[in-house]
Amino acid sequence: MNGVREHRLELLRQMLLIRRFEEKCAELYTQQKIRGFLHLYIGEEAVGVGVHQALTPEDAIVSTYREHGHALARGISPGSVMAEMFGKQEGCSRGRGGSMHLFDAKTRFYGGNAIVGGGLPIAVGLALADKMRGKTRVTACFFGDGAVAEGEFHECMNLASLWKLPVLFVCENNRYAMGTRLDFTHSVTDLTKKAGAYCVPAAAPDGMDVLAVEEAAKSAAEYVRTGKGPFFLECRTYRFRAHSMYDPELYRDKAEVEEWKKRDPIPALIRALESGGKVDAEVAEIEGQTAAEIEQAIAFAEAGTLEPVADLLRFVYSEKAPA
């Protein structure tokens, strides 16, 4: 079926955009164009791209400090994301946020939150507002396995379940809370059991398989959207790069990383596509378009301007009249 093939090529395009964009970010970081913390999503692209297939433009997203992939999958322009990391006022947060704090009102992207677990209560509140206003929207909340150990996770699972709020909780379980492995931080390593304790239904798709994530996310989002309450999606995935650019990666074996790279979601999807015939030409075309798009994003960021220092104290309090 042509529709299926085209859709899969689109998934490939989105994952490749994130992959190539972030590879370039790493380069730009070493050139000191990007500063601060930079947390790369490379290896985990299937989760963000898969989950976003289940969301509509009316839905909301609450994300973490590892959110470039979510932002790009949501459709925030690569240029405004890159400009943000360059600290330019053309950035999606005017250069006030940086890599960890991408925001975009147009796409209801409520930010990269850099306190582990700190975004969950906000997602619960956005969903509460929707429920009270009778809107059938979903709030998708991304967080990692580290957040599941935080009190806020447990408080929020309880509250969302108690009030039957439309939150799609998406745990990106990449097996490491910064540098400490899951089994060193969790007494129960099957994280879906924690959702079960709050009567929140859960699924654990293979986070290295974008089609599996998409399928699970669509069915989870349908559950949430029809007012049944929250859903917990644990996507088991792996981060190929260091936690951040400062991380010497002393806590895991190179062999383990190589083993996971064999499950790289991008070649996996290409293999799935190839079962229906050769895709070399299409992949090359996507790679070409992606490279051009990233070059444009960098040019946009380079050409961006610095906010005047005289504006330093803006955005502490609102400038607009109350609604």
Next chain:
Amino acid sequence: MTYRDAIREALRKALRADDRVFLMGEDVGRYGGCYAVSKGLLAEFGPERIRDTPLSESAFVGAGIGASLGGMRPIVEIMTCNFSLLALDQIMNNAATLLHMSGGQFNVPVVIRMATGGGRQLAAQHSHSLEGWYAHIPGIKVLTPATLGDAHGMLLTALQDPDPVLIFENALLYNMEGDLPAGAGPVEIERARVRRPGRDVSVITYGNGLWKSLEAAKDLAEKGIEAEVVDLRTLRPLDDRTLVESVSRTHRALIVDEGWRSGGIAAEVSARLLEQALYDLDAPIERLCGAEVPMPYAAHLEKESIPQVATIRAAIEKMVAAHG
């Protein structure tokens, strides 16, 4: 009517006027509020708008922030400021920062009310005065209503604010009797207010300290000492102008603050007066603050830990005598 009733009336007005407004917190519904502020509101407005929450301060304060982002006007009640520490991440890292981190895209119109203060022998974990401490944080506003008019009006004003507002209600004031002015409604929150004019010294205070200072001033009037009593009302942003004007008339300043002395709001007021009114001063600025000790349970020690009418009176007398 009481201070408590004045707040309840404001809640009722707000809930009637705007269907985006709702109240949530621990025991606000079926119990009626741990200080009975929301008593009767569940019956009138129902459980959708008067929401009992689990004991999970971070989740429900954060949910208030999220709901405000989602177009609602939540009022979150935290039982006391002592428990607000469990939600400090949400208040400081989210409510106070989202507008800025998003480059002005997402404002957070949430109102967070909480009881504050000691004086009821509740010991070290239930007697904090953290309002001055919260006033350190850019991005939020900190209100400390002392009168019925302010308790009522500041809540209504806070609900019109596009940004997060914290309201600290001194728990000793809930039973205070008084009248709401006819036509009471929103009040301005930008200015401190001279509650009692006087020529000899400016006593700068807020919350329950206002009533203690007014009593001390009344006592001293019989001795011919006229203390001016200034109610800060809002700890962030501070109204420097009213303070400087008062001190330029009296030439002496005593700051009365139940919070701890080091790095507190009294220290901030003092620094601003030194920066802006040093040459108007005839005497060193004095501070009466909470003693730097976790609040003791024993009544005599607790009393000693908080500025009292007698200590305020003595401090004023000494200042006026020494530099008269």
